[in-house]
Amino acid sequence: MRLKSVTYLLILLAIMVVVTGCGTSSTSQKATAKHPREVKVALSAEVNPPYLYTNKNNDFVGLDMDYMKMLEKKLPQYKFKYELGEEESNLVGLGAGKFDMAVNWFFKTPEREKQFLYQDEPYSYALPMLAVNEHNNDIHELSDLPGKRLTPMAPSGGLYSILSQYNKTHDPKISIDKIQEPSNRDNLKMLSQNRRDAMIINWNTYKAIQEQIHTKTKIGGIVKREPLHVVYNKKNKKLHDDIDQATKELKEEGKLQDLSKKYFDINVFEDIDELNKHKDRLEVDR
Numbered sequence: 001m002r003l004k005s006v007t008y009l010l011i012l013l014a015i016m017v018v019v020t021g022c023g024t025s026s027t028s029q030k031a032t033a034k035h036p037r038e039v040k041v042a043l044s045a046e047v048n049p050p051y052l053y054t055n056k057n058n059d060f061v062g063l064d065m066d067y068m069k070m071l072e073k074k075l076p077q078y079k080f081k082y083e084l085g086e087e088e089s090n091l092v093g094l095g096a097g098k099f100d101m102a103v104n105w106f107f108k109t110p111e112r113e114k115q116f117l118y119q120d121e122p123y124s125y126a127l128p129m130l131a132v133n134e135h136n137n138d139i140h141e142l143s144d145l146p147g148k149r150l151t152p153m154a155p156s157g158g159l160y161s162i163l164s165q166y167n168k169t170h171d172p173k174i175s176i177d178k179i180q181e182p183s184n185r186d187n188l189k190m191l192s193q194n195r196r197d198a199m200i201i202n203w204n205t206y207k208a209i210q211e212q213i214h215t216k217t218k219i220g221g222i223v224k225r226e227p228l229h230v231v232y233n234k235k236n237k238k239l240h241d242d243i244d245q246a247t248k249e250l251k252e253e254g255k256l257q258d259l260s261k262k263y264f265d266i267n268v269f270e271d272i273d274e275l276n277k278h279k280d281r282l283e284v285d286r
Contacts, residue, residue, distance in 0.1 A: 033076035039239060041068070041082050042090035042102035049208060050263040051105050051124075051228075063263045064103050067123050070255060074246040078239070091116075094233050101232045101239065107158025108229055117240045121247040122227035123256060125268040127203035127275070127282075128162055130220035133191050139198050140221035140276075146172040148197040151187035152179040158226060159200050184209055192216040203282060204264065210284035219282055222275050225268065 031037035043060065047053040052062045060082070072080060085093065093099045095115055105126070108118050132139045139148065142163070153160055155178040167173040184205055190196040192215045203222065209215070232240045250256050251269070260268045266275070266282065275282075 031077040036077050036079040039078045039080050039101065040099045041080050042094060042099040042104070043082050043084050044087050044090065044104040045084040046087065048105055050204060052103075063124060063259055064105070066259055066262075067250075067256070068103065070250055071243060071246055074249065075242055078242070091231070094231060097233055097235070099233065100236050101230055101243075103230050106229050106231050107161065107226055109158070109161050112231070115234075117232040117234050117237065119230040119232070119240065119244055119247065121244045121251070122229065123247050123250075124228045124260060126158070126226040126228055127222050127268060128159060128200055128224045128226055129203050129206065129222045131188060131191055131199045131201050131206055131217045132197070132220040133194055134216045134218045136197070136218075136220065142166050142174065142223050143170070144220075145174045145198060148175075150175065150177060151190055151196045151199040152177040152182050153200070154178070154180060154182055159202070162224060162226070163200065185213065188213075188215040188217055207282070207284055214284075219279050222272055222279060222282075225272050225275075 043064075044052060048062075050062050052060060052064045055061050068080060068082075072078075083099065087104055090099065090102050090104065091112070094102050106112075106118075107126070112118075130139055130141070130145075138144065145163075153163075153176065160176070160178075163174050163176055167176075184201060187196070187199050187201075188206075188209060191199055198220060200223070203219075206219070210217075230243060247256070257267050257269050260266065268275075
């Protein structure tokens with residue numbers, strides 16, 4: 001009797017192991033075009049043309065969305081679901097696993113690298129530049145800034161990081177005035193009035209403001225090509241690798257360069273020296 005009970009228990013345990021094994025294999029099933037994995041993508045609620053903005057139908061459009069549509073075609077094993085939120089709350093949600101990835105014109109910073117996976121293959125570049133008064137011919141690069149008065153800037157984000165990283169490895173250092181909520185418009189007006197010597201600003205932001213208010217400023221020089229990255233929760237290494245490979249293919253096919261020309265009239269994948277040789281073509285008519 002006791003032997004029969006032991007035999008029955010062993011059979012029952014064997015069945016449980018088989019069932020459990022089947023359950024495990026089904027939940028870890030590889031994503032395919034027929035059975036795509038849903039990927040939650042955090043987008044910024046704050047519009048940032050030409051990367052992300054809304055059209056007349058209130059749909060989100062721009063370079064970022066065109067890029068994501070290209071990825072959808074390249075990677076049918078993933079189904080991207082988009083959710084809107086503020087930048088910082090998106091990053092908190094990303095770290096907590098609420099989102100799988102976030103697209104919002106992210107610069108790479110040492111603090112964020114500790115928390116997230118960054119895309120290795122940039123899908124575009126920002127062009128941090130120095131804006132100066134239209135009569136200034138002395139400021140072209142970061143090494144020209146020590147001893148000069150810059151417009152105030154927020155002590156967070158990529159532009160501040162560029163200057164602080166420069167100061168870590170160079171002397172004399174650049175003096176940085178910090179303010180929590182600077183106004184790009186007011187800063188450009190300061191340059192127009194010669195109340196400050198220079199301002200570090202992304203080219204697309206400068207272009208958008210100049211087209212509206214036509215300040216008496218110009219481009220002193222492009223100081224860097226800053227890669228733009230998709231940011232991932234660290235658990236999504238496979239997703240990171242697949243998108244990296246797809247992005248590399250899109251670049252080899254020239255499609256990312258075409259996107260750049262569509263939205264900027266320039267190819268941001270060009271060498272920075274080449275961009276500076278032709279910086280006049282980046283100017284907005286005043």
